[in-house]
Amino acid sequence: MSTTKTRKRSFMPRTFVSRALPVAGAALVLSACADDKPLNTFEPRGPRAQSLYDLMFDSGTWYVMGIVFVLVTFGGIFVAIKNRVDPATYDPEDLPVQTHGNITLEVAWTILPAVVLAIISVFVVRTIFELEEPNEPGELDVMVIGQQWWWEYRYDVDGDGFFTDGNGDGVVDEADQELPLEIALDPDDVVTATEMVIPAGEQVDLILTSRDVIHSFWIPRLNGKRDTVPGRWHTWSLEADEPGKYTGWCTEYCGLSHARMRMSVIALDDAEFDAWLANQQQQAEVPSDPEAAAGREIFANQCVSCHVIDDGEFEYPENFAETVPLVSHAAPNLTHFATRSTYAGGIFGSYAGPGTDPDDDALDASVYNQLSELSQNPDSPDDYRWNTAELKRWVANAPGQKAMASDVNPDTGLGRGMLPFPQLTDEELDQVVAYLATLD
Amino acid sequence: MAEQTADVAAAHGHAHDDDHGHHPTERHYWIIFAILAVLTAVEVAWSYLGLEGVSLWLPLLVMMVAKFILVAGEFMHLRFDTKIINGRVFTWAFAASLLLAVAVYFIVFAAFDTVFA
Amino acid sequence: MTDIADSATDVVDDVASADDHAPADHGHDDHGGHHTSLGLSNMKLAMWLFLGSECLLFGALISTFLLSKARFITELVAGNPRVIESIPAGLAEEFIEAGTVEPIYDIPFTSGSSFILLMSSLTMVLAHKAVSEDDDLQTKIWLGATALLGSTFMAGQVYEFTVFYREGIEYGTSLYGSAFYTLTGFHGAHVTGGILMLLSLLVLAFRGKLKSNRAETVELVGLYWHFVDIVWVLIFTIVYLIP
Amino acid sequence: MAMMEEPLALPSGTVARSRPLGAFSRPRETSGLVTWLTTVDHKKIGIMYGAAALFFLIIGGIAALMIRVQLAVPDSEFLSAEFYNQVFTMHGTVMVFLVVMPIGAAFANYLMPLQVGARDVAFPRINAFSFWVFFFGGLMLNTSWFLGGGADGGWFNYAPNNGIAFSPSNGIDFWNIGLFIAGIGSLTGSVNLITTVLNMRAPGMSLMKTPVFTWMTLVTQFLLLLAIPVLTVAQILLASDRLFGANFFNVEQGADPLLWQHLFWIFGHPEVYLMILPAFGIVSEIIPTFSRKPIFGYPFMVFSGIAIGFMGWGVWAHHMFVSGIGPLSVAAFTVATMFIAVPTGVKILNWLATMWGGKIILNTAMLFSIALVIQFTVGGLSGVSHAMAAHDTQQTDTYYIVAHFHYVLFGGAFFGFIGGMYFWWPKAFGYMLSERIGKLQFWLMVIGFNLTFGPMHILGLQGMPRRMQTYSDAHGFNFWNMAATIGSFILGFSTLMILLNAFVSYRKWVAADRPNVGADPWDARTLEWSIQSPAPDHNFDHDPVVTSLDDFWHRKYQKDENGVLRRVATGDELAQPGNGEGVHLPAPSYWPIVLAGSIPIIGYGVIYSLWLVIPGAVLMMASIYGWALEPADDLDIDDHHDDHAKELETVS
Structure with missing residues (x-):
């Protein structure tokens, strides 16, 4: 049924994705840590900047972000590659299981992020108020x-x-x-x-x-x-x-x-x-x-x-x-x-x-x-x-x-x-x- | 297919009546207007009592809201808004926007510290 | 600016009320009347949506006015010389003493014009009733009365503006002046738009073209008109009565 | 169902006699430019929205490339500071208001009426007016390039830098008035489209049976309906200040500049969602189609979209975390903003779950959709890091923000739009776009996009502020800026490949003398595929009757006695023939374009000379009355539908 005109299997450069992303990630970490950047936010030199820096690690935000990024990116690519069919030979009646949804699963992935975010926001709110604390008299x-x-x-x-x-x-x-x-x-x-x-x-x-x-x-x-x-x-x-x-x-x-x-x-x-x-x-x-x-x-x-x-x-x-x-x-x-x-x-x-x-x-x-x-x-x-x-x-x-x-x-x-x-x-x-x- | 069509037609056949037909009488409108006029008079009188703070603005706001609801409900016929499956559409369309406006601008005031200062 | 806003209003209203040949809007079927998913008139739905949108518009204007007024008074009380310079000498002391800008309002006068606008809502709804009952004479009377009352209100506005102006409250001199004229001016522009619509209906009525099949057009103009009235109910209380 | 059984007055292809109107009779042309200028057909209007958006995309894209050239090397003198500031302001403004928003409007206009089985939108002439007023507003905005320079205040134009004292040229006036005018179009358009979705659905199509794209259109249009007036007020205040000497942002008179920020972002944050939600809707149609499965968790998709729209109203101040609104407000908005990640996360996971266990046809549209899911996730994650207000003080106004919103608006929304173009192109134009060019475009775009905006995350965290005309060698920003510049040219070229593809594919199609593609080239799910391609003028020959979500698909595939899904018919077999005999269509009209054209005249008048307002206002009033009195063109219609015409005779 599909009139897609691709004859060959579509070009999916796994090598590019699987290599470039870690390289880019490593480059991000490395260059963010490099010390020739006078405005670098990853290089705190005072307690306030340090607490902002720590916030992202202590609250686990960078890790959560990293995990979600990897899951969605590689999950998406993995599912797309694993489940792909060749449109030239695909029989339209060869249908997958017609899942309409799964309430348990969906409720779970509604609630789980909400809980994670609630925990993170405790850290954030604490830091927000910490940042407002005035100095000692005489300073x-x-x-x-x-x-x-x-x-x-x-x-x-x-x-x-x-x-x-x-x-x-x-x-x-x-x-x-x-x-x-x-x-x-x-x-x-x-x-x-x-x-x-x-x-x-x-x-x-x-x-x-x-x-x-x-x-x-x-x-x-x-x-x-x-x-x-x-x-x-x-x-x-x-x-x-x-x-x-x-x-x-x-x-x-x-x-x-x-x-x-x-x-x-x-x-x-x-x-x-x-x-x-x-x-x-x-x-x-x-x-x-x-x-x-x-x-x-x-x-x-x-x-x-x-x-x-x-x-x-x-x-x-x-x-x-x-x-x-x-x-x-x-x-x-x-x-x-x-x-x-x-x-x-x-x-x-x-x-x-x-x-x-x-x-x-x-x-x-x-x-x-x-x-x-x-x-x-x-x-x-x-x-x-x-x-x-x-x-x-x-x-x-x-x-x-x-x-x-x-x-x-x-x-x-x-x-x-x-x-x-x-x-x-x-x-x-x-x-x-x-x-x-x-x-x- | 025919069966489906019939079902759908039945499902679709709800609420064909528009709100024409059960409009109130002329007398009703005059009564509403009288109430509005009285409310306005009371409002003005209240503002002359020399009150301050909550005792001044709270009754004024209550009367304002009452007038608002009277005009919207009676003159704009929201009270006779056609009830269809999920509720009264016009009322919802308007009230939702109104509540949103009130909420949003109240937050703005809060952010400017003019309400809670 | 108000011209444009005014025209935007006109466009939405006049145009919506006349644009009745959306393809799905012709009631050529067995049942007669409009047939839509919700069983409601498209144009009424559109008008209500538009009025919902207007809530946000006037909400922002009223908020701006209140914030500006609060800031203006704070600056006055704090004795900011620039703010004091911006208003006429005689008034400044009066303002500072009262901690408010209320003294310039003429409450009895504004109460009168508020009453007039409120009354126009009554005549508007009576006009709608008359037209749906094909009562030509009453239709003309009540439409005319509504337009007349609206115009009287506008005349009152213009008078008030000139009084304020003569007292030295100008558009550009102070934050308060800008906020006051913008809010009430915007409302006035809406009223003017409504009057134009009413007059157009009146012309139709005198040409015998305003029959019960057009009751909905009258109702739409009425919805707009009542909404403008409601906004004034808010402005009257919030701006004039609560200092 | 009666709603579609229209008066059968006009055989299709025949033009009604038009009544003389004084000024105009209703246009009779059936081809040529005038049909486009006067059309009230939602499909043509949708295509015009798309074309206008692509036109503005080229302007905004050139500005983008100029920015990238300027920033490629440190201490560059390619653009002066003055011009650079105009360029980045106009880039942002044009891309947001004149590219992403109208592409969303293009899809909404073209598709939504087809998806709900309507013959047109509720108010066809207002629809045309909405387009023209948007287009003229956009043109007016861009005339500022030739009239003293563009706006130079940044796309959110913070007060008091937007005041006459700090930006004395007319650039910001054009920004203000031009967007005000375009906003009128958005507002009327939103009223129109909401009415259409709510009130003109096909028989049997309850709201929970409408396609996800239509749902997202509904949410989007509600956001527009309620957000535009707030911007309008901000613009009125600004115009009053700049042109009439008011004091709304005059600090010396006690004004508070944060008022502008609040008003702008009360509008601006819903604006962000109304740019992304149409793309969410698009991929929610593409992914199920090419996964050969229904959308996973339809109710969750719908309600998360509504939730995003709703929550979008409670988070605006996260744009103001460093504006000094006080720790309490900051904390409250932090928490509110955090939780917007929940409904967006639900959407992403549901798309993945839709693909899970599917049979995935990886064509261009699907590739773009998958890229949206992944790239939007990146943008969403950096969004979470912005939501953490304390940490946001290190990120806001840096390139980390620039990276974030380009991942959302380009990697998200725009990729979705391009995917949508590949998907619906055959429906709109009757021929297929080349998959080969399409895939090449996809990979170039993915590489170009990530090479352009990926490094901006790093630059931002390294401390490069946004809106910087230049930077110094000592800052250490050289490498990634050069990388981003190289990426931007790849990206710019690959974006234009959609036009190249359209042209090449069309030539090939014509050269091979192929007929129009069938009604349903993708074996798709929603009603627009049940009519011929390109969609006939009258859309549906008769009312589609809907019994379920993805009704068209369920008519093609039904369970056999063993409970196994079998194809009982192909889409082309089920498709309506498109002969449309006797369907009555609204006649085209000159008035929308004339009315829309009168408004910029007033706009120029407000800026340059109030005398010019008079002819504009006169033209506008004349158009309004002309519009109101315009007769229905079909004389065969009896009863009250004709009375416009009669009334006109008496009036004129």
């Missing part, structure tokens, strides 16, 4: 503010919870969420961008929000992601077991340069972190070197309508008045620019040298605080140097280096990226970059 809180297309971090160093607990009741609650983003911080607090420096071995709580659109903060090896939503304040946390660099990426699509909104967390040991923090709390110094001083003049003329450098001397536009000394506004705060290893939303390295690729995690955390010194030391064995040429290109024409919508929105006063500065001469660019190099 660090950092506010993370997403903005097209870079991250700002505000450290509540004095622990008064200024931006987290406006009404001082010791709890982050809805009333605190009404605080405007532009509020100035306490003098002891620190604001920085792109790279978040944290103490290793300590749970750092994050308060996430956004100035414009929804972003998502994700450091895969430390924790999962959470969205930063404008008008909402979300909590999340990070903890790194060991000092090191942990890269991340904005993972909620946020417009034009979403692919270039990257960030990293630098975990330092306690002493290094304290040193870093103490340095960040200082004001920037007004440079004495003539080239850098000239650069500062240019900066004062061209850059302060967006960038903040807190050296106690700059005069800012009026709408900045309430936010100076510390907070960044339309653009990153550059007070300690030269202490950061990356800029421009974490896509360029401020320094060249071992492990300074912004997307790589190879940077040795122990040199992090010395990057500026090492770069200025011609005898530095590690050969770190200030990335002058790239920085000049960036200052001269940022939109040429990174897609941006640089026009300033007249309503919000926010640009969505840095303007090009074609009016700056090569010499002036050198001066600006020399000035930036002094901001350590």
Whole structure:
């Protein structure tokens, strides 16, 4: 009856299926475990990421998934091959047993998965609530503010919870969420961008929000992601077991340069972190070197309508008045620019040298605080140097280096990226970059 | 085959009556309307009593639902919806959607913490 | 936007009510009447399905309104300067004090227009009854009355909008304004669509074309009309009466 | 049964006299373009849905290949960030709304009325309108390519990134209005098809005797009916914000951007199921046919489909596990989402059980169906890992998600659709597709598909976020991205082989001067095989009378005195001859396409100039009245069916 025109038995490459699948499976496991992937989710380096990793194993989910996959795949292929008939010679009256169903069996395979899933969901729900547990009093809180297309971090160093607990009741609650983003911080607090420096071995709580659109903060090896939503304040946390660099990426699509909104967390040991923090709390110094001083003049003329450098001397536009000394506004705060290893939303390295690729995690955390010194030391064995040429290109024409919508929105006063500065001469660019190099 | 056909015809022959024919009288409609009018008046009066919280909105919601059911049941004839084998089709089609809408949007409110906050 | 939604409604309604030559819909058989699997009219079934769909539509609009209102008031009470700037100076204090937006509603006026719309449901059902009894005069009277009451309601809406507008509640100035006008405007668009259908029926009636064989068309328009009325029952209570 | 015994007014092939209508008389053409533009025949409309979907598939497919070329190597500059964002947004939008959904609609339109033994859908003109309004909405959406660039907000267009401040071009307006218009078509279509399933089944065909595909169509259309309005509201809010200065997503006015996410995903999750369920229905027809067994556990198949449709409404927030909706909501939605795996698992096991102990004919349609079962399982399993909210914080918005939904929508739904095309092609077009090309296509597609999307699981777990215009060498994503790109070209080519096969097979068929294939080339089970191929215009010469599930098959095979199943007749012997004498069919009409055409005019007006709304609205109102007043064309029909015509005379 069948008019199927196949003469030969259909080609069923058992070899392909039976070989390729295990190979693919092995490749998946191997490559997921490979350690040259800085964003690898299978390589937890902190307790939160570890608990997410463990969840899938402890609850048995990966195993259940694996078993079901193998059963359905090979079961399906096996049944298809075993029961196949040759359509050319098949007699339509040669019918198999006409089974209409089997209630017991069907009820069983309705209930069994339900039970398995119920067990799994116990593990999941437990982990969900575990992830929400706040850190101990006295540990660090950092506010993370997403903005097209870079991250700002505000450290509540004095622990008064200024931006987290406006009404001082010791709890982050809805009333605190009404605080405007532009509020100035306490003098002891620190604001920085792109790279978040944290103490290793300590749970750092994050308060996430956004100035414009929804972003998502994700450091895969430390924790999962959470969205930063404008008008909402979300909590999340990070903890790194060991000092090191942990890269991340904005993972909620946020417009034009979403692919270039990257960030990293630098975990330092306690002493290094304290040193870093103490340095960040200082004001920037007004440079004495003539080239850098000239650069500062240019900066004062061209850059302060967006960038903040807190050296106690700059005069800012009026709408900045309430936010100076510390907070960044339309653009990153550059007070300690030269202490950061990356800029421009974490896509360029401020320094060249071992492990300074912004997307790589190879940077040795122990040199992090010395990057500026090492770069200025011609005898530095590690050969770190200030990335002058790239920085000049960036200052001269940022939109040429990174897609941006640089026009300033007249309503919000926010640009969505840095303007090009074609009016700056090569010499002036050198001066600006020399000035930036002094901001350590 | 003929036998089968007959069976099927019998099976199919159910519920040929549409809902025409047992519509209520004109007077009935006026009575329903009077009830609706009274309910509306009570609603408005209730909102002027200066009550707050549950004692304000619960009775108002109850009266709202009562009006809803009266209009749908009497004016839209759901009360006279033809009953066929598995139930009243129009009522189900409408009530299911309505309940779905209520449930879904209630969950949205819950997710926004505006109900339970 | 409302034009399109309105037209979508029209399409579904007008078109459904006229499209009676689906092949299975001709009752040319021994028994007469419609013969379908469920023994129900296709068009009535379709109309009820459409109304079910509308439940989700208005549910979303009402939810949006309530959420927007809640957020708007929270921001007001919290003293968010941007939100306060967005409403007229005189009203802002009033809002903050009351913690609500209720003061701008004119409840007696809206109660009146709600009553009018409710009444139009009565006249609608009487029109249907009249047409199924081939009572031409009453058909015309009740259809006309329904259209008239609907139009009166719409006139009231327009009046209310202008009052609000003059008080400074504009579409674009605040979250509350956007939500309020969108919800009530959408309902108004549905009413307008219904009025157009009623007028079309009225034309048919005056041309002597609205006999009992078309009672179902009238009933379909009636179902739509009652549904729009029901939505107003919800809006009146939820939006106006419960602050 | 009387429902099929229609007024026997028109000898088939003869065209009725049409009454002059002022604007249009009913079209009289019997061939050529106009018959397609004005048809109200559900089969032609189904084919047009399919053709339109393939047209949009090419657009979406080119976008897909552009994405893959861009990502083949790190730091690629093939596409600019701006254009890349448009390309991936439009790829997702076009594939979801203009390819997968309409292919589902194509099968539903073509097959469902045949499967329930109806002569057409309940409202044929509305059916035509649904198609045209979908098609024009889709075209309008795609005109954005030439009018300032496509939408660039991602296919779910999260607020406030979809606002005018962050996406100043008109791309998102086109996305918004175009999909709004297409949504009108989905909505009217769903009302129409639900009415058809519920109310126009053949005599004796109770709901529990309807084929699984028809059941899945019913569930799908209910999902559409109730989900589309939620999207519509979201689109209205967005359009109000973008075009009329409203504040629904204006954070500065206290708005909460999560409102968009809730509304979108309340629609979006049922949407996911309404894309996959038609394919489930298709393989539920193919697998029993080529296993030579009835479907295993028919009631479970039906109820699990209903359960999937129902549960699809309670899980939307699993798209928002990282949106910050609070641990309680997350936990609740986790548990709800987990249990959706139960009914889907039942389906998969029941398909396997159907094959178990069968006599399996491994032709192309069957191969695609088996591939669906396996590949959908992979997608379902990764879905379970997403449902685990805590772990999902590592997976969401990475390529692991991309892999997941392509395994569901391409490896699942689309494989099912291609299988369905091989299965029903002879019914629709009267000739067989080549099995040789078909099997080649199958294997190329399986290889291409798994090579494209399999590596994305790995990439995602390695931390590659989705919607990335580029990545860096240091991320270590190079190898698998290149593999996926190579796979995507194999996949792209193999997908187009369905067209190649249609063309080559047709040429060969014609060259060999073969007659139309018989009514029942596969020895199949459901009513559509009891009529000639291609299906005649009037479908059934007389009402099929149904006594059981798979009634047609039971008429072919009956037990002999020993209780052994014997074939008592072949399908071709039982098939209706298709002469259709005296069957009255609804006449074609210009109004559906005219009415549908008026709506995009309003759409452009809303975007560019409200003045343009006026001619659009006038045309629309005119079409509505023209439609309502259009006479039934057959003057021989007595009584009230004619009064449209009379009424028209008086009115005009």
